[in-house]
Amino acid sequence: MANALPAQTTSLNGAWKALVDPAGVGDWRQVWLEDKPQHKTDFFEYSFTGAPVLKVPGDFNSQRCELTYYEGTVWYKKQFNYTLQHGKRLFLHFGAVNYAADVYLNGSKLGSHEGGFTPFQFEITGKVKAGANALVVKVNNIRHTDGLPGYGYDWLNYGGISRDVELTERAGTYIEDYSIQLKKDGLHTVAGRVQLNGIQPAQHITIRIPELNLVYKTQTDEKGMAGIEFSAAFTLWSPEMPKLYKVVIESETDTVVARVGFRCIEVKGNKILLNGKPVFLKAVNIHEENPYKGARAWSKQDADLLLNAAKELGCNLVRLAHYPHNENMVKEAEKMGLMVWSELPIYQHIQFADSAVRAKMGTMLEEMVRRDKNRCGVVIWSLSNETYPGTPNRTEALVALTQQCRALDSTRLITHVTNTQRYQNNTFDVWDPLYQSCDFISLNEYIGWYVPWQGKPADTKWKLVCPEKPVFISEFGGEALYGSHYGKTDEAAYFTEAYQAKIYTDQLQLFNTVPNLCGVCPWLLFDYRSPARMNPVYQQGYNRKGLLSDKGEKKRAWYLMHAYYQQKK
Ligand code: GCB
Structure with a gap:
């Protein structure tokens, strides 16, 4: 609704x-x-x-x-x-x-x-x-x-x-749904629709944007549907100026007042463009957890805590991993000028051969898109993370899901994240056919943590299945318990801040080698609770890959990432 x-x-x-x-x-x-x-x-x-x-x-x-x-x-x-x-x-x-x-x-x-x-x-x-x-x-x-x-x-x-x-x-006949966003590829024209539900489906509809003196009138058909198309000289939404307009949608029986921004996100050649200009995605991964409470985040206050930390790091995008986060996160991010990456929890071990699972994927996609389609801050739908290419029906199922997503919403970019690209002889072979259906390549790589370096980071070579597409490093990093130091052996000792910082130093070198690099996204902002993390000394039920501890203390890697984002102005 x-x-x-x-x-x-x-x-x-x-x-x-x-x-x-x-x-x-x-x-x-x-x-x-x-x-x-x-x-x-x-x-x-x-x-x-x-x-x-x-x-x-x-x-x-x-x-x-x-x-x-x-x-x-x-x-x-x-x-x-x-x-x-x-x-x-x-x-x-x-x-x-x-x-x-x-x-x-x-x-x-x-x-x-x-x-x-x-x-x-x-x-x-x-x-x-x-x-x-x-x-x-x-x-x-x-x-x-x-x-x-x-x-x-x-x-x-x-x-x-x-x-x-x-x-x-x-009301007995109410505005069940609407979509108001810039038409694909354009900067001035809004295209969308209004849907009424009830016994009086055919009604006059007025859309007003008072700040622009805009009044647009249309009429719904016997099914309660009206297409919308109008143009205006919008101040476009961007991280620098996250402009939102008051939009009033009136039928004869109901009224909705929304705050809507207008922007255009697209891929042209090997670049991502926001409002027609190339943008580098300075991102960070976030779980929906209030680190100080060790609880699921849900409120505006929780959102502000997480998003202010992302802002302080210098981000312009938050990857809300690995499932759609609450609406407060999305709304606050949009207000603050943070672009949002929203993701489906199609994560690792999924039974793609089961048609009931595929049906659930489609339903969840509809629910995610329906909720946030008018949030201009959401610029990316990520439809899966780290699925195994060898799982029966995996690629067909995810390509079909991509097509379904494009049919539902053509005004955002679509990606899938993988971690199964070959890394041998200091060369990445990004081969997954899934990328052919996405707007850009997103890959997770933990070189220096789960996978040892096979040469100098600055000498890394790349082979891309879609050489023309932008490449986003959607996860990298390693763990450190805040305050862990071992003096001279620090850089060689796992879970120390120095070890984690070394991974970041090396990764920043690697980024220079990535063709069409359109952004990077460390894993992740805060340490978070994960029962799977059983190391009794350093983890104790926490994934410690945070740039910040669960108490908000900055680890050494935080400063490296911050400096990198500053210099990426
Ligand atoms: C990944 C996953 C993420 C994990 C992370 C890790 O590749 O996408 O959910 O938490 O690695 O810490 O291993």
Whole structure:
């Protein structure tokens, strides 16, 4: 659903009752969804009565010590009062629930959703009662081999109702969706559409941009759809000037007010152009984690913490790894002038041969694009990370996904990230046929950390499957525990700051050798929690490749990267 006015939304954030169900017994006791003891002496076992609370939004792992590594079911309950005005419609919206959600209202199932990082909603007109209502959500964050991501990944599997929950009241016929962005390849013309939903599909539509004195009128057809096309002399959005306009979309029955920016991102020859001019992507990788809290990030404050750190490093782009982050991240980045790379959690071990998995990929892509298509700050859709080319059906499935993405949105660049390029005799052989379908090549390489150097970094040679395409180094780096030093042997000792800094010094040399280099992106901004990182001395459940520690301390490599980005002005 297109963004609603604040007056139309009621937040269901706050304290929710929560029952942890490690044995999964709640499933066959579902009668208890509404059961509650009437008298003090009544027998009851399965009930929320007396249950402790969890905060929503929020992952459950960081809220109770015993849930730190919990993977399983938690049942949540929220009671709310509501009176729906006659003729209006009501929607229950979840920003995200990780990973699977079954949603019940007043004892009846509304539906389910799979996937931990994209929004979903249910219409509850006719289901919401006047007065008291009970909402129950069964959340399960167990990892699945046929999930997205699959079973194995290098971050903490934060479960729970991790983003906002809202009730949105809309008109009987409401503006369900719109897209307003610059037409591909142009700097002045907006192309898009408005979609109404309801019993009066054919209506007059007015679009206004008051600051430009622009008024555009059109009409929706019997299916509620209207195409849009108009031109104006926009001040274009850019990292230097992240200009956003107030845009008002009015139908006869509904109004939406949005803040929209206009920009053009494209590949021409071997360069990436922003608003017609070459741009070097000074990027950093970020996980959706508040490092100071060791918790899933979700709020504006969390976003500001992460994005201000990226700004201080000198970035103009953030790679939001490895899944679509919350809307606050995207909105704040756009306001601050940070371009956004948004990614699907099609990460490493994916079962591409399973048609159900391929269908999930398509659905998740639609959910990601639908949410952010009017955010000009989002300039790149990254559709996968480090999938194995030898997995049956992998390349066909990802090429098909690329085509689906292009059909949904032609105004952003599309890429896939790989780490399986051959590196022999100090030569990179970038061979993956997947790159033929993308706008530019993105590759992860950990030379100096997982893979030893095979010559001088400055002498590295390159062979590219698509020699004409821009190349982005989407990950590189190594681990260091902040404050680890060993005097003279520092540079040779893993996990010291000096060792990590040496990797960066070498990598900066390597960057000079990369043909068509369009940007670089260290892995990553802050140390973050990953149960897969078991080194008892240096890691202790943290991936330590951060330029900053989880307490925000700057490691030596931070200064090298900062200097590099300064000089890339
Ligand atoms: C990678 C992955 C990233 C890992 C990182 C590492 O290639 O894309 O998710 O966390 O390497 O630290 O090994």
